[in-house]
Amino acid sequence: MTELELGPVWLSLRLATVTVIVLLALATPLAWWLAFTRSRARTVIEAVVALPLVLPPTVLGFYLLVLLGPAGAIGRFWVQITDTTLTFSFVGLVVASVIYSFPFTVQPLQAAFESVGKAPLEAAATLGAGPFDAFLRVASPLALRGYVSAIVLTFAHTLGEFGVVLMVGGNIPDRTKVISIAIYEQVETLRYAQAHVLAACLLAFSFIVLLSVYMLNRRMPLVKT
């Protein structure tokens, strides 16, 4: 039996967790705005948010490489303030993952906020709750299912990304070598047994995650307004 390579597993889990946290913070206000705005810019923003769904990961990765590289606008700035490069680093991977998984967080949240609608928020306002209070105590609990979907989908999607990671992060053990890259490398070097183990783990994990989401959705008849 070949030795199991655990480094990529931990790195993938770390990357997915950080990405989920960053995305929740960024996507919640945007999803809220998209759900309730009457601005015409909404359609354009929605299209931009959905771009990573249809773009080949290599295209996205290519632009990110250009942008985040030491010669790119963001990359140069990063080198100036941190003295490290953004590409081929964990932080660079997080940035790429955040962009790559953006629609997987925004869309479920937006749908959830839209289904909550304005009515409960108006009720909360007439009961003395300010906007943030109403968001926290009324909208968020009512949109809980949307949050669960967003978290799970984002986590699983980040775990499974390959093209973008390869372009932006390369293959550096313990820094950018995530599960999907490790599998690719193992296959390339004909270490099929190891590839089998990791691939099976990823398959099982993805299935269990999706199964629990669907079960949760069924079991939790989350109050409709």
Place this chain on the structure above:
Amino acid sequence: MSTLALHVTLERGDFTLDVQHELALEGITALFGPSGSGKTTLLRVIAGLERSARGSVTFDGDAWQSAQSWLPPHRRGVGYVFQDGRLFPHLTVQRNLEFAARRAARRAIDFDAAVAALDLKALLARRPGSLSGGEQQRVAIARALLTSPQLLLMDEPLSSLDVGHKREILQLIEQLPRQFGVPVLYVTHNIDEVARLASHVLLLAGGRMAAYGTVAEVFVRVDLESYTGGLEAGAVLRTRVAEHRDGVATLVVGGERLRVPMSDAPVGAVRPIRIHARDVAIATERPLHLSIRNVLAAKILRIEPSATGNVDLLLDVEGERLRSRITRDACDELGLQVDQYVFALIKSVALESTLLG
């Protein structure tokens, strides 16, 4: 007595709401008018739920909205009962009520008092989803009260309920102003609710105020017939219950008595009743041998010809106004004239059908 000064306009598509008036609020004031007349919109403007409203809203000297300022809903002293209740489905009844009580700027209304008044003790642990429509509205009313509002706004709170629940909640709403010392602005398009609950009525039509006054004043006006329902509405008499036996109440108007089937009529209670003009016949002498039990002595104040060969009579019954619609032929035959004393014959069934309580 509170004063609500409204100088507001709001445009939405080809609809314009434009209300410029000062309301003296005491007890229950009905905001009445046909569908699409802007009743709910006006209520929402007062609550601060319509950001695009222009002008000013001043309550007892506090500017809730003016040219320079705009208070968001959570800073205005209003409680709001929505048509559909809008309870928070993720919270129990108790938590729904606490949501309001915790955020109240002042605690003028006691938690237990509100729970008792709306009979919610047994429901506190339940979730809104498991409550009937009537129970949900009771919770919604208690929740709005627990913000200890200076003004309670109610938007057709009975419209989604069946007759039995309507009656039950009507009785509770009737008590609110006296019990909790809060004036109520009550939106409805139902004339019976106006007659039963309100002392004053603001009549809205096409986004503008068509009339404002006591219920009796507004409902007897012939020029408002198209809004108040005219023949359908007739007039509102304020009566007092003198006796209640076997489901039939004896109501007193001045020195006159009416016998009306009523399910709930505590002796001494004021019961406004609505009498359709077409259900009032006229006799020049007190009739004998008649199946109609309710005969009131009245004086003719006005005779107005109306369409389709009828005339409308405006009658005075001990200071209250009553309307009768009879044919022009009948009027000529009886030789009716202004200031003449006559007898108004009212079919009991007409009363029965108008009563909510």
